[in-house]
Every structure is written in structure tokens, then in C-alpha cells.
Amino acid sequence: MARTWIAKAILLALFLAVLVQGGSRLFRHRHFDITVVAGPGVTKVVHLSDYCQGLKGTMADTLVFFMEGKEAGGKMLIMSNTHANEPEGFLAALIIIENAVVEKGTLLVIPQFNHSASRNTRPGDGYPLFYEIATEWGKKKFRMGNRDASPLDQWPDPDVYIHYPDRQLLSFIDVRNVNRTWPGRPNGPLMERVTFAAMEIMRQEKVDVAVDIHGAETMFPVTNCIVAPEKSQKIATLATLTVKAREGFDNHVEPSPSGFRGLSHREIGDYSATLPFLLEAPIPFLDQPTGPKTEKLLLDGKDPFLLSLAGKKKLFVPYDESGWPLEKRVGQHCSVTLEIMRQYSKKSPEKAIIVQDIPRYADIVKNGVGHYFHDPKGAEKNKIYLN
Amino acid sequence: MSLIMIFYYAICIYLIGLLVWNFIREKKNFEDMTLYLLVLIPLILRVLRVK
Numbered sequence: 196m197a198r199t200w201i202a203k204a205i206l207l208a209l210f211l212a213v214l215v216q217g218g219s220r221l222f223r224h225r226h227f228d229i230t231v232v233a234g235p236g237v238t239k240v241v242h243l244s245d246y247c248q249g250l251k252g253t254m255a256d257t258l259v260f261f262m263e264g265k266e267a268g269g270k271m272l273i274m275s276n277t278h279a280n281e282p283e284g285f286l287a288a289l290i291i292i293e294n295a296v297v298e299k300g301t302l303l304v305i306p307q308f309n310h311s312a313s314r315n316t317r318p319g320d321g322y323p324l325f326y327e328i329a330t331e332w333g334k335k336k337f338r339m340g341n342r343d344a345s346p347l348d349q350w351p352d353p354d355v356y357i358h359y360p361d362r363q364l365l366s367f368i369d370v371r372n373v374n375r376t377w378p379g380r381p382n383g384p385l386m387e388r389v390t391f392a393a394m395e396i397m398r399q400e401k402v403d404v405a406v407d408i409h410g411a412e413t414m415f416p417v418t419n420c421i422v423a424p425e426k427s428q429k430i431a432t433l434a435t436l437t438v439k440a441r442e443g444f445d446n447h448v449e450p451s452p453s454g455f456r457g458l459s460h461r462e463i464g465d466y467s468a469t470l471p472f473l474l475e476a477p478i479p480f481l482d483q484p485t486g487p488k489t490e491k492l493l494l495d496g497k498d499p500f501l502l503s504l505a506g507k508k509k510l511f512v513p514y515d516e517s518g519w520p521l522e523k524r525v526g527q528h529c530s531v532t533l534e535i536m537r538q539y540s541k542k543s544p545e546k547a548i549i550v551q552d553i554p555r556y557a558d559i560v561k562n563g564v565g566h567y568f569h570d571p572k573g574a575e576k577n578k579i580y581l582n
Numbered sequence: 583m584s585l586i587m588i589f590y591y592a593i594c595i596y597l598i599g600l601l602v603w604n605f606i607r608e609k610k611n612f613e614d615m616t617l618y619l620l621v622l623i624p625l626i627l628r629v630l631r632v633k
Binding site: 199202203206207209210213214217218221222225318347350351 | 586587590605609610612615616619620622623626627628630631632633
């Protein structure tokens with residue numbers, strides 16, 4: 196009898212150790228806030244729930260940064276962390292928030308578009324919970340998120356997700372994937388409310404251009420590209436040709452499929468006057484045949500298995516020993532966003548968007564991503580936001 | 583919180599109670615004791631809204 200109770204006590208102690216050790220790490224990840232230092236261009240910060248009451252008080256509510264120029268012009272909405280396990284878009288958006296100065300027109304930036312997913316993780320795939328970027332003032336720490344919203348915030352999942360309003364049958368998991376729930380509805384599942392709020396921003400603020408920034412596997416054909424529907428393709432084509440000629444990196448245009456519903460590049464164009472663009476840069480971390488999913492792989496994109504596959508021509512992007520580092524991916528996103536802005540401004544001079552101090556591809560590759568982040572300790576308190 | 587979520591958490595708490603009760607009652611089989619505790623982990627993390 197005594198032997199049983201001793202064994203039970205030992206098992207219970209082991210159980211509590213596992214529960215506390217594992218649980219506390221996950222708890223810290225979910226409640227860790229990333230510091231954003233609003234740059235000189237930020238004129239106001241609002242919440243996404245200001246455009247959809249159904250988001251108020253939920254984990255899906257997120258910050259919207261307005262950067263208004265002195266002169267009226269066009270308006271561009273930039274969304275990143277639609278998939279929170281594709282951090283290059285988020286880092287590009289933070290560089291814009293912390294550095295850009297708008298001279299004409301308005302930029303609206305939602306850096307954590309799927310805020311719930313940014314507080315979720317994928318332990319089954321061995322994702323790191325955090326990653327750090329070296330800066331001149333120390334290391335800046337970020338949460339590594341997941342593709343889909345947390346089930347703590349939106350649950351249960353249906354057997355099949357029936358897209359609204361087209362009623363196309365999608366995978367059950369897509370109900371928590373904010374790039375399958377466009378154009379959304381105010382009383383739908385949480386992720387539909389997120390996309391509905393973004394559609395409301397575009398309709399109420401009369402946004403001309405929307406850019407949704409992502410990362411994609413090197414083994415996936417839709418990578419290193421701009422995905423654009425018919426009405427955005429001319430600007431997208433000019434943007435890809437220009438960055439290739441002037442800045443020397445590959446980028447191409449992928450047409451937005453009209454039969455695949457719920458995606459930003461399809462529904463924004465179909466349900467508003469806004470021109471949508473979805474940007475993809477290669478992120479080796481997301482490929483399946485890689486080594487361990489470490490922070491190093493996330494940052495430098497170097498993997499021996501992908502290198503071997505590149506030799507067999509199985510990848511859709513050039514790949515060598517230098518991998519596909521974060522600087523290149525973030526740099527591409529900044530340059531392509533700037534080029535879309537420039538091409539739109541050339542096409543519609545009365546609605547031009549003119550922005551200064553966003554670094555381009557070569558600057559970010561040379562200086563590193565961390566060079567463009569500001570030390571929160573040296574910033575005014577009213578310029579600091581936790582997201 | 584929606585009604586179905588409240589039901590879900592109530593079911594989780596009920597299952598936690600069953601597993602703890604089975605763990606207390608088990609006298610001989612250490613494998614079963616270990617299994618009861620392992621199954622408890624995700625349920626407790628969910629009820630505590632950690633994962």
C-alpha cells in the first residue's frame with residue numbers, strides 16, 4: 196500500500212513538473228507583447244474593432260497605424276502577419292511604421308492582421324516560440340506565431356468550412372485562416388469579423404490599394420511573386436519588371452484564380468473598389484523536407500536538404516549555400532511595396548502616394564533588418580505601442 | 583464566450599474529474615496511472631486557457 200502511494204506521489208510530481216514547465220512557456224508566449232515604436236510618420240493609431248464591434252474585447256482585435264501625409268492623395272493599406280508564421284511581412288510592416296514619412300496620400304498599416312494566430316504556435320512541428328533580431332541597441336524579441344488563429348479564441352471548427360458568401364466548401368481548418376475568410380461578415384466566426392473589419396476600413400476610408408504580405412515555401416510554385424486579380428495585373432507586372440531591372444531580384448506575377456474563394460487578392464477586388472496585391476517571398480522554414488525548425492533556419496534560410504533538392508531542380512526559386520536570409524525576404528517586400536506605390540502613383544497622379552525613408556532591398560541586405568528598429572528605451576512613451 | 587464553448591469547458595472539467603478519480607482509485611497498474619496523468623495535461627492546459 197505504501198509502495199503504491201510513493202509511486203503515485205512520484206508520478207504526480209513528474210506530471211506537475213511537465214505541466215508547469217510546458218504550460219508556463221506557452222503562457223509566456225501567448226502573453227508576450229512586441230514593442231512597436233511609432234515613427235515620425237504615424238499620425239494616429241486605432242483598433243480594428245473600431246470598424247467592427249464584434250471584435251471588441253477579443254484576441255483578434257489589433258492595432259491599425261495611420262500615416263497621413265500633409266498633402267491629400269491616394270491611400271494604401273498594408274497588412275502583414277495574415278499568416279503569423281511568415282514573419283518577413285510583419286518585419287517589413289514594422290520597418291515602415293518605425294521609419295516612413297508620408298509626403299502625399301495615406302498609409303494604413305495593420306502589422307498583426309491575425310493577432311490571435313500571432314499568439315498561437317505549432318508545437319507539433321517543433322516551431323520556436325520566439326525569435327530575436329540583432330539591432331545596434333541589443334536584440335529585439337518577437338513572438339513566432341502560427342498560420343491559423345488559436346482555438347482558444349475561435350472554436351469549435353466545423354467539419355467543412357462553408358465560405359461566406361460563395362458557399363464554396365473549404366477545409367475545416369480554413370475557418371481559422373484569415374486568408375480564406377474574405378470578405379467576411381460582422382456576425383460570423385471571429386476570422387470573418389477580422390476580414391469584414393478590414394473591408395470596412397477599405398470602404399469607409401476609400402482605400403485605393405491593398406497589399407497583403409506573406410511568405411511561401413521554396414517548393415511551392417506561388418512564391419517570389421505578386422498575386423494579382425485582373426484589375427491589378429498591369430501595376431503588378433510593371434512592379435515586378437522594375438524591381439528585376441533596377442534591383443536585381445526575381446519576382447513574377449501570378450494571376451488570382453477566380454474560382455478559389457476567400458483569398459484577399461480575390462475578394463478585396465471583387466467586393467470593393469480597392470486594387471489588391473498579395474506579396475510572396477520564399478521562406479525555407481515553411482518547407483516540409485528540411486532539418487529541425489530552428490530559429491537559425493527561420494533567420495538564415497539555410498538547409499542542406501533544400502540545397503540537395505535545388506540540385507535536382509525541385510525548387511521554384513534559385514537556392515545555393517547562402518540560403519534565403521531574412522534580410523533578402525524583408526528587403527524584397529519593402530522594394531515591391533514601394534514599387535507598387537510608385538506604379539499606382541504614375542497611373543493615377545491625382546491620387547499619388549509619396550513616401551520617404553522606407554529602405555529598399557539593397558539597403559536592408561547591407562544593413563540588416565535590425566538596423567531599422569528603434570530602441571524603445573530612448574523613445575517617448577506616447578510613441579510606444581504593445582502589439 | 584459562446585454557449586458551445588461553455589459546454590466544451592464543462593465537459594473538459596468533467597473529464598478531468600473522471601481522470602483524477604481514476605488515478606486516485608488505481609492501486610496496482612502503474613501504466614494506467616501514468617496514462618491518466620498524460621491525458622490530463624491537454625485538458626488542464628485548455629481549461630486554464632494556456633493552449
